[in-house]
Amino acid sequence: MEFLNDMAIFVEVVKARGFRGAAEALHMPNSTISRRIGLLEKAIGLRLLHRTTRKVELTEAGQVYYERCKRIVDEARLAHEQLGDMLAQPTGTLRASLPVDFAVIYMAPLIAEFAQLYPGLTFDFDLTPRQINLVTEPFDVAIRIGEQEDSHLVARHLASLTPFLYASPTYLEREGEPATPADLAGHQCFNMNKNGLWALHGGDVVTQVAVGCRYALNSVGMLRRLATLDQGIILMPPAIVADDAAAGRLRQVLPAWHGKPVPVYAVTETRLLPAKTQRFIEFIKQRLEAEHGTRPQDIART
Incomplete structure (x- = not known):
């Protein structure tokens, strides 16, 4: 990742025709830009730039390297933008385990609203009183009510319901x-x-x-x-x-x-969640917060 960052800095230096312009575009100190380019040249074993007091020029090796780096950096930026689009409008099937009565009585209207917001999603809900195994069973998230036992799972506090x-x-x-x-x-x-x-x-x-x-x-x-x-x-x-x-x-x-207030949790196997799961948890948390005035917190179970 650091090597890719240095490539992006190198491309910006060439486009700006100098360290000062690149520093302004990247909001980094001029000395940092110069040091990163020096480390990049050292790692490659070739000089990429001719430095003068007023500007920098590409060496022959630098020209070849720049053309390839620019292509890689452009593709990386495009991939980042596409991932941003995926986060904005996730697709696929969301598989969730829900408590039977809580889902039917309380969550159904929230789920219907969520489905309308994200038309690219389909849903596979398992309404069951049993504690499904998020490691061995193909679920993205489980909504659970009550205090959770310590485990390797991640429980995100959504709300506390006062009976x-x-x-x-x-x-x-x-x-x-x-x-x-x-x-x-x-x-x-x-x-x-x-x-x-x-x-x-x-x-x-x-x-x-x-x-x-x-x-x-x-x-x-x-x-x-x-x-x-x-x-x-x-x-x-x-x-x-x-x-x-x-x-x-x-x-x-x-x-x-x-x-005593009863906590509601969204439980997942990991913190690294696909966009569909992130959006679902965020939406349910936001709605429960609005209705019950609770503050969320993430609890890592180790």
């Missing part, structure tokens, strides 16, 4: 509305955590409540649906229950309290 308590009006009329977090112990509370505990935050206060329910399941969509069928209280991010809340099928309970 709140919801129940149907009919359930609350039948069972009574809890007035404090402690009252939840006497209610049917859907919990995906095996420990049966909800950590609820109210301002600077954090309290743990032991909750229980007749149902044990691992589907966000099923939890939400059962809650609308008057079966109990759920702890969900507002975006997941927005339609049901707007339609009156669910109502917020204990609005001054909320659960």
